[in-house]
Amino acid sequence: MSGNAPQGESPRTVISASWRRSLAAGIHPEVRAAPLVYDVGDIGDARSAHPLSELLPLLNHTLLQIADEAAHIMVVTDADGHILWRDGHREVLRHGDTIGLADGFAWSEEAVGTNGIGTALATGRPTSVYSAEHLIKVLHHWSCVGSPIIDPDSGEVLGCIDISGTTETLPPATVALVGAAARLAESHLALRMRESDERIRSRHQGRLRASGLLVTPSGRVIGGERIAVPVTGGERITLPVGGDRVVLPDGRSARVESLGDAYLIMPYGVWDTPRLSLTLLGTERPHAELDGVRVPLSLRHAEILALLASHPRGLTADQLSFLLYGDAGNPVTIRAEIHRLRAVLSGAVAAKPYRLVGEVEADVLTVREALSRGDLVTLTRLYQGPLLPRSESPALRRERDELDARVRSELLAKGSVDDLWIFAQTPTGHDDFEILEHIINRTSVNDHRHAAALVRLSADA
Template identity: 35%
Template sequence: MALEASADPVDLARRLQAAHSAVIAHDARVPADVRPVVLESWRRTAGAGVDPDDHDPPVVLDEHRIDDARREHPLAITLPAVRQAVGRVAQDAGHLLVVTDASGTLLWAEGHSAVKDAAWHLGFFEGARWAEADVGTNAIGTALAIDHPVQIFSGEHFVRTHHPWVCSGAPIHDPETGAALGVIDLSGPLRTAHPMILGFVTSAARMAEHLLAERMHQRDRVLHEALLEDLEHRTHGRCAVVSRTGRVVASWPHGWLSGRIDLTSPGSRVTLPDGTVGQLEPVGAGVGFLVRSTAAGCPTPGGMLLAEARVAAIAEPAPAGSPVAGPAPAASAPAPAGTAVVARGAGPGHPPPAVRDHHPEDATVVTLLTDGTPHVRWPGGGTEVGLRHAEILCLLALHPGGLSGEQLALRLYGEAGNPVTVRAEISRLRRLLGERLQTRPYRLAEPFDVDVVGVREALRDGRLTEAMLRYAVPLLPRSQAPGVVELRDELEGALQCAARGSNDAATLLAWIETTEGHEDLPAHQRLSAVLADDDPRAPLVHARTARLEQRLAGRDPYAEPARGR
């Protein structure tokens, strides 16, 4: 950081401008005020031929192209959160809030009109490129060059006309590849300098990376589900799902394919690391690909292209060179009754994707695992149900042979339960469901499907990732009915125990994305240990683990901005 809390900004600016003149103009001995990071940047800048007295940045995007560049850039989805995090800071401090692309080209520049006017005369406006090689040492270009947050104060700028300014920039990285996507920068006149600005910028960059990582995890869940769906529908050899940049997300058999594959060649075929050829099928719009080996003994039947994915809300511009713009997926054939397929989430703000079942055409389907209101649907109709009726449906689903009034009263109300009260509730529920709810004993008429039963079956069969995807939200969290509380505790305890004892990243990731697993420190610690250091998901998991550890220790995890990558 250039400006320490105890420093006098005016005195520091004077000393740095004198140091700049001594080193750049007179090739004198480097004064102590010149930081190593600045001196190295000056050397790179001089080597690029930048003139400290006359060097305007190139304008690479005109007003007709800037809108397209913004719309297509992956940082566009982070901009509202960035504005919320540091927009007020920029306004209060008299700074401009700037977001660039990976080349240092300004895509967004917002702030006080007087500051924007002053910046305009320096060429600091949208469409101009502020890389080091173009305009010398500055917070944008230097942050990209060193891949680290940096503050450039007054005479630390290589070009003299920039000396009246202070700039703080932090790179934002792609969680898929680790490459820089751009920079968040706060720039303003020297009189607005404050030592906390760099911390705000760094924190905003980490927040943007967190949002991008969450989107990546959403895409990964869609890809995991695509693989599960494909395995449900066909018997074949090796297959895998890869991200839009070629990162292998999951494979079957486990470990068949790992690391990355090269997707830069156009077309629907790809050369795999073992030299064999794989067939690509797109999953969603820019989400990733299903890869099937075409080696002998590994048939590649076509036609089932996973078209049910409702992934438009999380689709983003595909990286350059990625063969996403292939033929659109064709509609998949209906799955056999009772077959599990995947229902994709609709994007941020929605629960994680769940595994959805195909039911017999005349089945009564009961949905209890929902952020909304529990509901029942049947061919040609359906209804929402209140909490008490949802509890009854849950308990009857666990006992397909039926329950007596006394048994149901005990599970609904405990020892004080009264069968007469149960009879009244059943009567009201039958007005909604008709003959789908039977009496003597109380039971659900076949065929019926209740989502929570699917969780128990997946757990029983050892399909842990599927069970966790199904249990994205707690079972009737407001319910205090003893039978429901017992089931909820049983499921969450079993899922938690399975996750904490697992060495499978997919299982652990599925668990920590559930409502209950999101705050599970031991599961986060285990996942941190399971993920390789170069796994692009590792930084987010490590950060969440550290936050939970700090919270457990009674420290405020947000007391200081996160540093580094």
């Protein structure tokens, strides 16, 4: 500090580097206390918003009792070195108050120079600072050990945990103990991160396609084939700020779509031709397949898709509302449902007007085409029952009744016994009097279908 060569041993490398940073930041050795950054009324909000708040009981259980028994205190800060929590030996806490080693004060190197908190945050690793290694003189009767806590999601520093005491040294095991407490906190954060990843994957699995990537807001790849990113563990993509395009590590451009809690990244070209298949006939559980990935559908989403499939040019929110609800419909409700549906079926539903894009197949469309061609093979294979049997939509009820009538009429007029029997296994044909009579009249008494049709007719009599 005097400018003369040091007598005896030189400072440790980590300390001398910290002193240089602190002096460059304008810290004077005669500083008497840390600066206050949070008033009493503000620190509560800072604590509740900080991700380490949920881990405070764990940190207390790990270090606080040891710190108290050894006449030390435990301090937890945010990434900027602002103290959010502290506890420990009462006498040491009282001494801490005199130098600002208390809730709401700043302990970065830029605030108070070399110290266990600020230097650990600056170096990114557990750091001990003993006695006169502190730059400011008022800390020369203090010793401290700090360790940063790293966010496993973003890879950035969340804060620092520190043990401090009014002694010239701390027990040798303190550095290892504080470092272990920080790693324990990180392991709990990693567990919660993996649980969150699984929820996100489950929520958006239906949106992934063969070449897609599911990415967290921090840029971690957590789903998809990962053909665009080397599978090395912890893969990350730098997401654009305020844009919807990104360049993948292999040089290809890709589109970025926000899913709220994650992002979907698709190389250009994949987005142009989504393959959507709809199963809507004769099932209480309608579903879609998007590029081969099965997506369960709510009844409301299935109704919307059925109407859009029948209107390839698209429908407005007003039109959809009327078709689904009649005069009582509300276009605002439809827009909200479409928003959720587009979140489930990535790229397959366009807007203005709402319409299906890409390659679209639907069992109801294929059955209609089969009726037009007189293709009874396709008709009997795909017709599994009424269109969305639980739907009360006025438009879909009309379509359902019309389709049932056309299928029944076609089979009665042209169907073989085999065709009629297949139809009789559907909810529509199971108890159809005329269908069953045709089967009885065209089969022998030794045919199991003859006997089954008689039983069904007897039950209805």
